[in-house]
Each structure stands twice: as C-alpha cells, then as structure tokens.
Amino acid sequence: MNKPIGLNSLRSGPSDRGRFGDFGGRFVAETLMPLILEVERAYNEAKADPAFEAELAQYLTHYIGRPSPLWFAERLTKHLGGAKVYFKRDELNHTGSHKANNCMGQILLARRMGKTRIIAETGAGQHGVATATMCALFGLPCTVYMGATDVERQAPNVFRMKLLGAEVKPVTSGAGTLKDAMNEAMRDWVANVSDTYYLIGTVAGPHPYPMMVRDFQSVIGEEAKVQMQQAEGRLPDVAVACIGGGSNAMGLFHPFLDDTSVRLIGVEAGGHGIETGQHAASLTGGRPGVLHGNRTYLLQDDDGQIIEAHSISAGLDYPGIGPEHSWLHDIGRVEYVSATDQEALAAFQLCTRTEGIIPALEPAHALAYVTKLAPALPADQIILMNLCGRGDKDIFAVAQHLGVKL
Amino acid sequence: MSRIAARFAALKSQGRGALITFLEAYDPDQATSAALLRGMPGAGADLIEIGVPFTDPMADGPIIQAAAKRGLAAGAKLAGVLAMVRDFREADEATPIVLMGYLNPILSYGPERFCADAARAGVDGLIIVDLPTEEADLLLPFSTANGLDFIRLIAPTTDNARLPHVLNGSSGFVYYVSITGVTGTVTASVEHLQAAIPRIRKVTDLPIAIGFGVRTPQQAGSAARIADAAVVASALIDTLSAHLDAEGKALAGAVEAVLDQVRGLAAAVRR
Numbered sequence: 001m002n003k004p005i006g007l008n009s010l011r012s013g014p015s016d017r018g019r020f021g022d023f024g025g026r027f028v029a030e031t032l033m034p035l036i037l038e039v040e041r042a043y044n045e046a047k048a049d050p051a052f053e054a055e056l057a058q059y060l061t062h063y064i065g066r067p068s069p070l071w072f073a074e075r076l077t078k079h080l081g082g083a084k085v086y087f088k089r090d091e092l093n094h095t096g097s098h099k100a101n102n103c104m105g106q107i108l109l110a111r112r113m114g115k116t117r118i119i120a121e122t123g124a125g126q127h128g129v130a131t132a133t134m135c136a137l138f139g140l141p142c143t144v145y146m147g148a149t150d151v152e153r154q155a156p157n158v159f160r161m162k163l164l165g166a167e168v169k170p171v172t173s174g175a176g177t178l179k180d181a182m183n184e185a186m187r188d189w190v191a192n193v194s195d196t197y198y199l200i201g202t203v204a205g206p207h208p209y210p211m212m213v214r215d216f217q218s219v220i221g222e223e224a225k226v227q228m229q230q231a232e233g234r235l236p237d238v239a240v241a242c243i244g245g246g247s248n249a250m251g252l253f254h255p256f257l258d259d260t261s262v263r264l265i266g267v268e269a270g271g272h273g274i275e276t277g278q279h280a281a282s283l284t285g286g287r288p289g290v291l292h293g294n295r296t297y298l299l300q301d302d303d304g305q306i307i308e309a310h311s312i313s314a315g316l317d318y319p320g321i322g323p324e325h326s327w328l329h330d331i332g333r334v335e336y337v338s339a340t341d342q343e344a345l346a347a348f349q350l351c352t353r354t355e356g357i358i359p360a361l362e363p364a365h366a367l368a369y370v371t372k373l374a375p376a377l378p379a380d381q382i383i384l385m386n387l388c389g390r391g392d393k394d395i396f397a398v399a400q401h402l403g404v405k406l
Numbered sequence: 407m408s409r410i411a412a413r414f415a416a417l418k419s420q421g422r423g424a425l426i427t428f429l430e431a432y433d434p435d436q437a438t439s440a441a442l443l444r445g446m447p448g449a450g451a452d453l454i455e456i457g458v459p460f461t462d463p464m465a466d467g468p469i470i471q472a473a474a475k476r477g478l479a480a481g482a483k484l485a486g487v488l489a490m491v492r493d494f495r496e497a498d499e500a501t502p503i504v505l506m507g508y509l510n511p512i513l514s515y516g517p518e519r520f521c522a523d524a525a526r527a528g529v530d531g532l533i534i535v536d537l538p539t540e541e542a543d544l545l546l547p548f549s550t551a552n553g554l555d556f557i558r559l560i561a562p563t564t565d566n567a568r569l570p571h572v573l574n575g576s577s578g579f580v581y582y583v584s585i586t587g588v589t590g591t592v593t594a595s596v597e598h599l600q601a602a603i604p605r606i607r608k609v610t611d612l613p614i615a616i617g618f619g620v621r622t623p624q625q626a627g628s629a630a631r632i633a634d635a636a637v638v639a640s641a642l643i644d645t646l647s648a649h650l651d652a653e654g655k656a657l658a659g660a661v662e663a664v665l666d667q668v669r670g671l672a673a674a675v676r677r
Contacts, residue, residue: 028536029464030539
C-alpha cells in the first residue's frame with residue numbers, strides 16, 4: 001500500500017504505545033483494555049495480509065466508487081482571483097462522504113474478527129449512515145449512538161440510518177452531541193464485549209483507532225497525489241481540510257507529511273468566533289488532556305472538566321481532536337486555523353453557485369479558509385481542498401439559518 | 407502500615423469482610439455530601455470511596471452520571487474534594503478514604519501536586535477508571551512517593567495471562583469489576599464470583615473488593631464473604647436521589663435515609 005517509511009519520516013508514528021509524541025495512548029477502563037489489544041492484533045495481521053488489502057480494494061472500487069475525482073474548480077478560482085483551487089471529490093463516494101472509506105475497512109476487519117454486532121457514534125450522521133450502509137451490505141445488526149441535539153438537526157440522516165436497518169439511539173446526556181454519543185457507545189461496548197465491534201468514525205479514541213482510521217482514510221491523499229501529478233505535473237502548494245475529530249484531514253495530509261514543499265492547513269470550527277468561547281477549535285482554544293481513550297488537545301475548564309463545543313456543523317461539534325493532529329500542531333508541520341459558522345455558510349452558498357456542488361457544512365469550513373487564502377496567493381500556486389462530504393443533509397439547517405421556511 | 411492495610415488486617419482478625427460505601431462529592435451539594443461522609447463510619451462503613459465528579463464518566467451508568475452532574479452543578483472541584491477529606495480527617499483518623507474518578511481533572515491539577523495534596527489531606531488510595539496499567543506511569547511514581555495506594559481494576563475480560571501485568575505496582579486492595587458493563591446496571595451471579603475471585607487470589611495477596619452491581623444487603627454480604635470486601639455505590643445514590651426535591655435539593659431526612667441503608671448493608675456484612 002505505502003512505500004517503506006524511513007526513520008526520519010513524519011509518517012512512522014505511532015509508537016508501540018500508540019503515541020504520536022506525547023499524544024494518543026490507550027486511556028480506557030480495564031474491561032475494554034483486552035478488547036482494544038485484540039483489535040490492534042487483528043488490524044496488524046490484516047494489514048500484513050495481501051488478501052485483506054485486495055478485498056478492501058475491490059469494495060472501494062466497485063462499492064464506494066473510488067478513486068474519487070480531482071476537480072479543477074475553475075469558476076471558483078476565477079471568482080477568488082488567485083491560486084488555482086482543486087477539489088478532491090470525496091463527496092462523490094457512496095453514502096456521500098469520506099466516512100465510507102474507513103467504515104469499509106473496519107467492517108471487513110470486524111468480519112475477520114468474527115464480530116456479529118456493530119456499534120458506532122455519529123455527529124452529523126455521515127459516519128452513522130456509512131456504518132449503517134456497510135452493515136446492511138453485510139447483514140450485520142447495527143446500533144448508532146447520536147446526540148439528541150444532532151438527531152434533531154440532522155433528521156434526514158436519522159431517517160436514512162433507519163431505512164438502512166440501523167437502530168438509532170438518541171443520547172440525552174451532556175449537550176446531546178458527538179462527545180456524548182461517544183461516551184454512550186463506549187458504555188455499550190463495555191456491556192457487550194463478546195460479540196460487538198465498535199466502529200469509531202474518526203482518528204480519535206484509544207490506540208489503534210487513530211492509526212487505523214488514518215490508514216483507511218489515507219487513500220484520499222494517495223489518490224490526490226497521483227491525480228495532481230496527472231493534472232499539473234507536480235504536487236500542490238497547499239492542502240486544506242476541515243477538522244472535527246480530523247479523519248478527512250489526516251487522510252489527505254498523511255501521504256504529504258514528508259513532502260515539505262506542501263503546506264498543510266487544517267480548519268477547525270470557529271463557531272460563533274473563538275473570542276466568544278462558543279466554538280469547536282480544540283487546537284486553537286484548548287489544551288492537552290485525556291478524553292475518550294487518548295491524550296490530545298481538548299476544550300476544558302481550569303478544573304479539567306470538558307467544555308461543550310459549538311459549531312453549526314454537527315460533524316465538527318467535538319471538544320477534542322485526533323492525537324496525531326495534536327502532535328503535528330506542536331511540531332509545526334500542519335497549520336491549524338479556524339472558520340466561523342457565518343464564514344462556512346457563506347462558503348457553502350458560494351460553492352453551490354459557482355461550481356454547482358452543494359458541499360456539506362463541514363468542508364464548507366475548509367472552503368471558507370480557501371476563499372481567504374486563494375486571493376492572497378499568486379495564480380501559479382495550487383490549493384488542494386478535500387471536499388469530504390455533500391451537503392444534501394444540511395439544506396434544512398442552512399435554510400433555517402438563512403431564514404427560509406421549507 | 408497504610409490505613410487501608412491496617413483496616414483489612416483488623417477485619418481479618420474479626421473474621422469478616424469489609425463494607426465499602428460510595429458517595430459522589432458535592433452531590434447534591436457540599437454540605438449534604440460532607441454529612442454523608444461524616445456519618446458513614448458510624449453507620450458501619452469500613453472504607454469509603456468518594457467519587458470525583460467528571461463531565462464524561464464513561465464507565466458509569468445513568469445513576470452515577472446524574473450524581474456527577476449534580477456535583478458539578480454544585481461547584482465540585484478537585485481542590486474542594488480534597489478539602490472535604492481534610493475536614494473529615496479532623497474527626498476520623500482511622501477510616502480509609504479512596505478517591506475514585508477519571509484522569510483528566512488530575513492531569514489538569516498536575517499529577518505530582520495532586521498526589522502530594524491528596525496525601526496531605528488524608529486520602530489513602532486512588533482508583534482512576536481510565537488509567538489502565540499500560541498508562542499508569544503518568545501517576546504511579548507520584549502516588550508511590552506520597553504513600554497513596556494505587557488500586558487497580560480487574561474485569562471479567564482480564565484473562566489469566568494479563569492478571570500479573572495488571573496487578574504489577576498495585577497496592578491497597580484489588581477492585582474486581584464483577585460485570586462487563588457500566589455501574590449500577592446488572593449484578594454478577596454468585597457462581598460467577600465464586601469462580602472469578604480464586605482466579606485473582608492465585609496471583610495476589612492483596613484483599614479483593616467486589617464492585618459494580620452490588621445493591622442489596624444480601625448481595626453485599628455474599629460478596630464480602632466470597633471476596634474481602636463489597637462496594638455499594640449506585641444503590642446508595644438511588645436512595646439519595648429519591649430524597650431530592652424537584653430542583654435537586656436534598657429533602658429533610660435524605661442523609662439519614664442513606665445512612666439507614668448503610669446500617670442494613672453493614673449488618674449483612676457482619677452476619
């Protein structure tokens with residue numbers, strides 16, 4: 001899959017303890033510890049098995065629809081008047097987002113492990129829909145935990161999951177968003193250890209999840225690298241992706257980590273603005289701590305209590321971030337910035353009108369930053385942005401914010 | 407000898423196991439939880455576990471989740487929890503106090519400073535739910551340096567090959583999580599406990615406590631006989647929460663109702 005990675009590579013992590021620098025690790029209750037060690041063993045065996053790779057490739061091609069196209073956003077580029085903007089079109093995947101890449105990989109692993117029940121957490125519902133889809137494909141019972149607030153603001157995805165045969169359990173603890181859904185999924189896993197596989201949707205959680213999800217999502221960056229060579233004969237100057245937990249960004253960035261000429265920029269959700277305290281920008285506005293099995297940057301108060309995140313995008317509404325991002329932030333390899341709800345809404349509309357692509361609110365955050373960055377760069381520069389999800393699910397929420405009654 | 411070791415040694419000479427009772431700090435307010443803490447030894451608690459409220463208690467069921475939420479709303483902070491223990495120690499030098507909670511508030515406080523302050527306040531042991539053996543080096547050097555017992559959890563999923571690894575560096579007692587699940591949900595069968603406890607005894611001389619799902623006097627008595635101690639938590643919080651008004655404030659008699667329940671449990675452990 002990958003070229004051999006040298007000792008000086010930024011792509012060699014994590015360590016045996018699941019650490020990226022000081023971040024990551026395995027902070028789970030003893031009940032779960034043997035399970036995550038089992039997942040790690042099974043994943044390492046699968047990774048070394050050409051039959052697993054071939055099986056995954058087969059499904060990625062014929063079921064998910066990979067490779068996803070690389071699209072030169074010409075009208076947007078003209079509108080912005082600066083660097084050329086390319087979209088990596090992961091919104092064209094089956095189920096409408098990059099989440100399918102990881103779900104397919106993990107469900108094949110769960111089958112290999114002989115697990116007969118799948119659980120997942122979801123924020124925007126993209127990961128829940130992708131998980132429910134794979135479970136339908138393989139005939140596995142599926143329970144998706146979703147914060148009650150998100151159930152309300154992502155009604156179309158809730159209905160999709162139910163159509164696909166999944167049980168959607170609304171979680172009312174906390175603010176009823178992604179963090180609380182993840183707590184509840186962990187509680188389910190602890191109570192159903194023998195038959196259940198926990199299919200985590202982002203590059204967070206205890207080791208090996210951050211590594212495994214990154215590996216399954218790296219197909220995004222690997223394809224983009226090849227496609228960019230075909231389109232422009234060179235690598236992009238900048239790669240941009242939005243970040244909640246950070247799986248689409250890790251997938252895009254990881255294959256470029258050792259290409260020092262490529263600037264990597266992660267865009268966190270600025271919510272109402274970093275200065276208001278109502279945001280989901282863990283790197284910009286948080287500090288290191290331990291939650292959901294890993295040490296990483298978290299939104300927390302002075303006493304180490306976790307603060308609720310806020311974002312218009314349910315998929316970014318998480319007070320933590322994948323540990324590899326925390327490490328890449330601290331060593332300065334990736335720049336992390338933020339875009340507010342309002343900026344994302346504006347970018348959502350701009351993309352729709354100039355490119356005829358309705359983006360999800362999540363990548364609309366990445367695009368919001370691109371609309372600032374591109375005009376500031378010369379026309380011979382290239383920006384590659386991961387358009388990681390489509391926005392059909394968001395039109396009701398956007399209508400509401402624009403004061404339109406559907 | 408630590409307070410925990412001394413207490414278990416004394417009970418052993420009496421030929422009985424220990425009753426470990428639980429309260430969530432600041433639930434539903436500081437004064438009520440402090441009154442519970444003060445009253446528990448007299449009602450028959452041999453050791454006391456104080457839950458440190460955390461926003462994301464992943465190993466806890468709805469009952470303790472709600473207690474943590476009430477505690478946080480009442481202003482619980484780690485420093486305040488230590489102050490509760492300090493006040494308790496002025497009147498009680500013998501009853502061991504164990505803090506049970508999650509790692510992040512301790513990391514935020516600073517692990518080294520926390521262990522020093524906890525020991526000074528009169529805390530005897532720590533149970534950190536989300537700090538498995540694999541990550542224990544974050545805290546263990548400081549808890550050891552300050553004479554705090556580092557109490558490990560063993561679960562039904564911990565196999566024999568893993569047991570010595572998990573127990574390495576543990577002290578005080580061993581906490582057997584008797585079910586695969588969160589707190590306050592299901593109860594392990596006597597048959598399960600009779601098979602599980604000898605498995606752990608083979609690899610440790612430390613006393614073993616059984617927790618998660620121990621609710622009734624009968625269950626507590628039976629667990630304290632099969633192992634060396636029974637931990638009762640959610641059942642006590644259930645009683646407390648039944649004595650709260652619509653705003654979550656303690657009604658008159660709330661503390662006495664919980665202490666009455668402790669007396670019932672203590673009698674069963676002594677039978």
